Amino acid sequence: MRFSRMYIPTLKEDPTEAEVISHKLMLRAGMIRRLAAGIYAYLPLGLMAVRNVERIVREEMNRAGAQELLLPGVQPAELWQESGRWEQYGRELLRFTDRHQREFCLGPTHEEVITDLVRHEIRSYRQLPLNLYQIQTKFRDEIRPRFGLMRGREFIMKDGYSFDVDDRMAEKSYHVMFEAYDRIFKRCGLNFRAVEADSGAIGGSFSHEFVVLAKSGEDAIATCSGCSYAANLEKAERACPVSKAVNDELPAMEKVATPGCGSIEEVCAFLQLEPEMTIKSMVYESDRGLHLVVVNGARQVSETKLKALLGVPWIALAEEDGIAKAFGARAGSLGPVGAGVEVIADQEVGLMPPLVCGANKDGFHLRQVVYGRDFTADKIGDVVEVRAGDACPRCGAPMELVRGIEVGHIFKLGTKYSKALSATFLDQDGKEKLMVMGCYGIGIGRTVAAAIEQNHDEQGMMLPYALAPFKVALLCLDTKNEEVVAYCDQLYRQLQERGIETLYDDRNERPGIKFKDADLIGMPLRLTVGRKSYARGILEVKKRRSPESMEIPVQDLSQLWHVIEEMAADDQGISSL
RNA sequence: CGGGAUGUGGCUCAGUCCGGUAGAGCACUGCGUUCGGGACGCAGGGGUCGGAGGUUCAAAUCCUCUCAUCCCGACCA
Numbered sequence: 076m077r078f079s080r081m082y083i084p085t086l087k088e089d090p091t092e093a094e095v096i097s098h099k100l101m102l103r104a105g106m107i108r109r110l111a112a113g114i115y116a117y118l119p120l121g122l123m124a125v126r127n128v129e130r131i132v133r134e135e136m137n138r139a140g141a142q143e144l145l146l147p148g149v150q151p152a153e154l155w156q157e158s159g160r161w162e163q164y165g166r167e168l169l170r171f172t173d174r175h176q177r178e179f180c181l182g183p184t185h186e187e188v189i190t191d192l193v194r195h196e197i198r199s200y201r202q203l204p205l206n207l208y209q210i211q212t213k214f215r216d217e218i219r220p221r222f223g224l225m226r227g228r229e230f231i232m233k234d235g236y237s238f239d240v241d242d243r244m245a246e247k248s249y250h251v252m253f254e255a256y257d258r259i260f261k262r263c264g265l266n267f268r269a270v271e272a273d274s275g276a277i278g279g280s281f282s283h284e285f286v287v288l289a290k291s292g293e294d295a296i297a298t299c300s301g302c303s304y305a306a307n308l309e310k311a312e313r314a315c316p317v318s319k320a321v322n323d324e325l326p327a328m329e330k331v332a333t334p335g336c337g338s339i340e341e342v343c344a345f346l347q348l349e350p351e352m353t354i355k356s357m358v359y360e361s362d363r364g365l366h367l368v369v370v371n372g373a374r375q376v377s378e379t380k381l382k383a384l385l386g387v388p389w390i391a392l393a394e395e396d397g398i399a400k401a402f403g404a405r406a407g408s409l410g411p412v413g414a415g416v417e418v419i420a421d422q423e424v425g426l427m428p429p430l431v432c433g434a435n436k437d438g439f440h441l442r443q444v445v446y447g448r449d450f451t452a453d454k455i456g457d458v459v460e461v462r463a464g465d466a467c468p469r470c471g472a473p474m475e476l477v478r479g480i481e482v483g484h485i486f487k488l489g490t491k492y493s494k495a496l497s498a499t500f501l502d503q504d505g506k507e508k509l510m511v512m513g514c515y516g517i518g519i520g521r522t523v524a525a526a527i528e529q530n531h532d533e534q535g536m537m538l539p540y541a542l543a544p545f546k547v548a549l550l551c552l553d554t555k556n557e558e559v560v561a562y563c564d565q566l567y568r569q570l571q572e573r574g575i576e577t578l579y580d581d582r583n584e585r586p587g588i589k590f591k592d593a594d595l596i597g598m599p600l601r602l603t604v605g606r607k608s609y610a611r612g613i614l615e616v617k618k619r620r621s622p623e624s625m626e627i628p629v630q631d632l633s634q635l636w637h638v639i640e641e642m643a644a645d646d647q648g649i650s651s652l
Numbered sequence: 653c654g655g656g657a658u659g660u661g662g663c664u665c666a667g668u669c670c671g672g673u674a675g676a677g678c679a680c681u682g683c684g685u686u687c688g689g690g691a692c693g694c695a696g697g698g699g700u701c702g703g704a705g706g707u708u709c710a711a712a713u714c715c716u717c718u719c720a721u722c723c724c725g726a727c728c729a
Contacts (some may be wrong), residue, residue, distance in 0.1 A: 083664095084665095086663065086689060087663080087664085087666050087679085088663065088665095088678080089664085090664085091658080091664075091721090091722075092664095092722060092724065093722090094722070109721090111721095112722090133690065147676090149700090166653095166728085167727070167728080183728095184729090186683095214727080215727090215728070217727075217728075217729065218653075218726080219723095219724095219725090219726095219727090226728080226729090230729070231729095232729055233729090234729085250656065258678090284729095287727095293728090339678070363708090378726085380685085439698075469685085480729095481728080481729065482729070483729070484729060515728050516728095517729065518728095518729030519729085520729090521729060522729090550688095550716095552687080552688060553687075553688095555687085573724080583686055585686085585688090585689090585690080585691065586687065586688045586689065587687090587688080587689040587690050587691080588689085588690050589688090589689085589690095590688075590689045590690085591689065591690045592690085601659090603688075605687095605688055606687095606688090607688080608688085615688095648687080
């Protein structure tokens with residue numbers, strides 16, 4: 076493609092609307108433009124990158140035995156009412172009515188539609204397993220869209236769904252998708268981890284997120300330094316410290332005045348303690364009422380884990396009034412001893428030496444509090460967030476926390492949707508059974524953004540070869556010189572004949588502009604032809620990622636073809652597995 | 653939805669506190685000089701200052717309301 080004929084509106088300065096690097100660079104490189112909050116147009120260059128991800132996704136999904144289809148974006152309310160999600164989904168689901176006052180929504184995901192399709196057609200175990208996917212625009216009316224393509228409201232997603240005869244086969248399908256995802260993100264040239272994730276209220280038995288490691292990522296993940304364990308912070312577990320013997324000779328619990336001390340810090344400063352020696356008491360509210368959650372004073376409650384342990388759909392910190400009524404004390408002076416509500420204790424609390432906690436009386440705390448002697452819990456479990464340095468639950472080595480961008484997520488769904496929508500089949504014994512489902516998503520635009528987050532420098536993008544819209548930038552620096560132009564034209568033809576996607580900068584612009592644009596949009600290889608270098612009979616070849624360029628004689632380009640083949644090898648190497 | 657910020661030619665911003673009839677750089681058009689890392693000179697075109705209402709002789713500037721966008725927290729690919 077000739078640059079002079081392609082619509083690539085590059086920007087010299089960072090647009091104010093963008094904060095993160097991928098968003099800035101995609102706007103500057105003329106890949107995307109914003110239409111409304113979280114809604115973007117893909118310009119030619121941006122679409123080419125998107126198509127490259129899609130191509131890899133299609134190849135790997137098809138290879139894994141999945142079949143592509145395309146479902147409607149507009150979905151009738153009845154299906155969502157049938158699954159119960161019309162009420163559950165909340166405001167992210169954009170609803171509207173047609174001219175006949177029938178209710179519809181814009182599809183944020185397609186479990187209902189695909190299950191509806193399959194339940195009408197599949198009757199026999201002989202027709203299973205089935206794995207169907209699509210690549211399509213989704214709409215989720217996000218509370219807070221941000222960071223360009225990273226969290227849009229309208230976004231391109233690959234969503235796939237598997238249907239199996241039983242749990243065991245469904246797990247096999249899940250595993251096949253896991254492997255496919257692993258290959259997809261490798262081929263995209265990304266540095267990523269597959270991490271264990273919270274499967275949420277979906278009730279699935281397991282779930283993995285594919286997370287691209289990047290400082291700007293919205294997700295925190297815990298990874299083990301000693302083994303392959305990696306998990307979303309929401310889900311990450313830790314090995315608990317060894318139990319400390321508690322004997323009867325411990326001094327009895329006593330009440331101490333702590334005037335004006337509310338927070339853990341204040342209490343610790345007043346009593347000269349470390350936060351580890353205290354119990355933090357938090358009151359949460361759910362549809363089952365109030366819960367007093369007690370954890371080590373140095374730790375944070377994980378609301379996701381708490382929700383899972385309680386088995387409730389939502390929790391929130393209780394209001395002051397409710398706390399005062401239930402405890403007769405304010406939030407800074409609460410504790411599990413004599414509490415009038417259900418007590419949930421983190422697993423660690425029972426293993427700790429005598430502790431300090433609130434006395435359920437304003438201005439007083441208790442010390443020498445021992446679990447089992449002075450109080451017990453109604454429920455014990457893992458309800459705290461993992462911290463850097465915590466021991467890995469698998470091998471005990473210290474874990475570290477890193478940030479990442481979730482680009483893919485796979486779930487074993489089980490029978491949630493097949494049950495709600497009665498998607499059944501007859502097994503070998505002629506018995507009717509529910510199909511066991513899985514679902515598998517990839518954010519296509521987000522994958523492009525993540526690749527940029529991970530591959531850039533001050534000058535611009537350094538897209539992985541597989542994703543780059545063009546593999547080669549050919550810069551003709553002197554468009555007035557007929558010889559130079561003739562040579563560039565000829566070189567351009569040679570590149571085309573070899574099937575190498577080339578952006579030929581034939582614009583009548585100064586060299587500086589061409590260099591800046593080439594670096595900005597970050598094509599893997601740059602070929603430069605100027606009057607002087609041409610006169611010397613050499614072609615300047617520079618990799619975007621390398622600071623030095625090499626000079627190749629114009630008469631013998633074999634070295635050039637070799638370099639390009641090498642760069643392409645990663646993608647093709649994996650795809651020919 | 654709570655908290656914070658910003659809206660001024662296509663882009664990046666100044667001007668707003670202290671009211672007096674809109675400015676710079678880039679981009680664009682023409683001419684000339686330049687030409688290996690976002691050139692320079694000259695001459696041009698382009699803005700009802702997000703919108704509505706109000707105060708005032710006079711509003712980008714002060715007041716009220718509203719809309720949009722961005723950032724920080726709960727959702728998610």
